[in-house]
Amino acid sequence: MQREMTSELIKEILGKYPGTKDNLIKALHELQETNPLNYISPEIMEKCAAHFRLTKAQVYGVVTYYSMFSIKPRGKYHISLCKSPVCSMMGSENIFRYLEDKYGLLPDHVSDDGLFSLEKSECLGRCGKAPSMMINKDVYTGLTTDKIDEILLNLKSKPGK
Amino acid sequence: MILNDPKIALARAGKINPASIEEFINTGGFESVKKALKMNRGDLLDYAEKSGLKGRGGAGFPTGMKQRFTSSSCQTCENRYVVCNADEGEPGTYKDRFIMESDPFLLIEGMILAAYSINANYAYVYLRGEYYQSIDNIKNAIKLSYENGFLGQNILNSGYNLDMDIYLGGGSYLCGEELTLLESLEGKRGYPRIKPPFPAEKGLWEFPTLVNNVETFSHLPFIVNNGFETYSQTGTAESKGTKIFCVSGNVQKPGIYEFPFGITLRELIFDIAGGMKSDFSFKGALLGGAAGTFVNETLLDTPLAYETLKKEGATLGSGAVIVIDDKTDLKKMLSSILSFFKHESCGKCVPCRIGTTILYDKISSTDFTADDLKFMLAEAEYMAKNSLCPLGQSPVLPVKSFLKWFVL
Numbered sequence: 001m002q003r004e005m006t007s008e009l010i011k012e013i014l015g016k017y018p019g020t021k022d023n024l025i026k027a028l029h030e031l032q033e034t035n036p037l038n039y040i041s042p043e044i045m046e047k048c049a050a051h052f053r054l055t056k057a058q059v060y061g062v063v064t065y066y067s068m069f070s071i072k073p074r075g076k077y078h079i080s081l082c083k084s085p086v087c088s089m090m091g092s093e094n095i096f097r098y099l100e101d102k103y104g105l106l107p108d109h110v111s112d113d114g115l116f117s118l119e120k121s122e123c124l125g126r127c128g129k130a131p132s133m134m135i136n137k138d139v140y141t142g143l144t145t146d147k148i149d150e151i152l153l154n155l156k157s158k159p160g161k
Numbered sequence: 162m163i164l165n166d167p168k169i170a171l172a173r174a175g176k177i178n179p180a181s182i183e184e185f186i187n188t189g190g191f192e193s194v195k196k197a198l199k200m201n202r203g204d205l206l207d208y209a210e211k212s213g214l215k216g217r218g219g220a221g222f223p224t225g226m227k228q229r230f231t232s233s234s235c236q237t238c239e240n241r242y243v244v245c246n247a248d249e250g251e252p253g254t255y256k257d258r259f260i261m262e263s264d265p266f267l268l269i270e271g272m273i274l275a276a277y278s279i280n281a282n283y284a285y286v287y288l289r290g291e292y293y294q295s296i297d298n299i300k301n302a303i304k305l306s307y308e309n310g311f312l313g314q315n316i317l318n319s320g321y322n323l324d325m326d327i328y329l330g331g332g333s334y335l336c337g338e339e340l341t342l343l344e345s346l347e348g349k350r351g352y353p354r355i356k357p358p359f360p361a362e363k364g365l366w367e368f369p370t371l372v373n374n375v376e377t378f379s380h381l382p383f384i385v386n387n388g389f390e391t392y393s394q395t396g397t398a399e400s401k402g403t404k405i406f407c408v409s410g411n412v413q414k415p416g417i418y419e420f421p422f423g424i425t426l427r428e429l430i431f432d433i434a435g436g437m438k439s440d441f442s443f444k445g446a447l448l449g450g451a452a453g454t455f456v457n458e459t460l461l462d463t464p465l466a467y468e469t470l471k472k473e474g475a476t477l478g479s480g481a482v483i484v485i486d487d488k489t490d491l492k493k494m495l496s497s498i499l500s501f502f503k504h505e506s507c508g509k510c511v512p513c514r515i516g517t518t519i520l521y522d523k524i525s526s527t528d529f530t531a532d533d534l535k536f537m538l539a540e541a542e543y544m545a546k547n548s549l550c551p552l553g554q555s556p557v558l559p560v561k562s563f564l565k566w567f568v569l
Contacts, residue, residue, distance in 0.1 A: 021348040065350040066331025125255035127409035
């Protein structure tokens, strides 16, 4: 399993941003991306509040407003599978079912090995090749159940911490 | 003049390396900036106005008029801003991503023109956080534009200064609404502001701000290079120039197509996108995405333009053309749209917060019948009248057109 990011690393990242609040969302993006657990932890929010001279509630308000930020730890590979009208018409519901039946992946849950989490996402702008999904920063289109097997197997066998 | 290759925003797409400023410049890139910096601002504003260009983000507001308002408001203000709305999130729409991935310098060029014409010294690209390739391309394009003297201090020795930066959205559909986008740019939750004042008067940090869509900015270089007369000769009476259509669904060749306004749905789907896939037959389309309208085969020969579609109670919106086939579950599709609005409603104003939930609950209920659609229409009409921002005003579009064209 992955570990929480260190206080030093949080401070180091925040140090790159001037302390005006228009930099908050930029900093949150970088913090979440750097966090091995792929989310905005209470400690990150606390340190952001101090750095940007905001209340903890204001930071929490921003973090929970934007769907790209998560206040719960996520998998090493976070899957955003599109459920919007086009992808849903082109079969993304079958893919959701398949991910649950074969891999036990449910929206907003992390797999036991900490590798995968799943999110029902809105339109990802890949409608010409629907259904589509993103895993972290990578885009996958024209999904079929075979393709899902191939992609997940590939990620599972990837070395690294 | 009829353009042989009717492309403006996508003229270079696929033909140049989007990371190379040399290839951009060698294909006529930044020529319009050289020309514009020698023109006076009033003439440049006239160009945009006389071209007839309308905003390509969905609302279709005249771009030139918006530029003029922004340039003439608050003469005592020390700052003025230009913001590019690149927070594309309308379901079925992926044209802005395509522009930024294939010709990112074109967007920068268009933004420089707009900024110079209203005398703004700061510009931001508010880019959707999930569009990683676009983010990389735009960051690179901004950096190279600085290095080559098209951004920064004293651009091309004209004495004009413009700084540009990129800002990432956090995955909120609502932040595509211009005033909400500005709230987000200021680092806050994306709650819509009450308007007026419009951004032209009080936008970013209360200063006059021009907010345009990616595709809109991408048309300005063509207009400055070729003149507004040439530009306004393409398109229809009230919809000038070209438009990018994003075709999706069970057609042979779904994808991005740029054509002059006035092309029909039949031409677009059956000629250009190759018609339906075998085993599927055409049933209708959803034009403009979730905040768009359903149409059926009756409108196949209606020219696609703002005014012609409006007459039929339809809208072009962002340019999404989601083709519906005989196997599409229509109720499920409407339900998916209503679930989207429910999810994206920010909750600030009551008619939208509660209305979007009522609409979704109604269509999801097990005893739903076609009669319920009439109740839903009444609710959606109430929301349209009483909601603060376009999100609450939009569900009436799909619901009403659904009732008009389809029988469950």
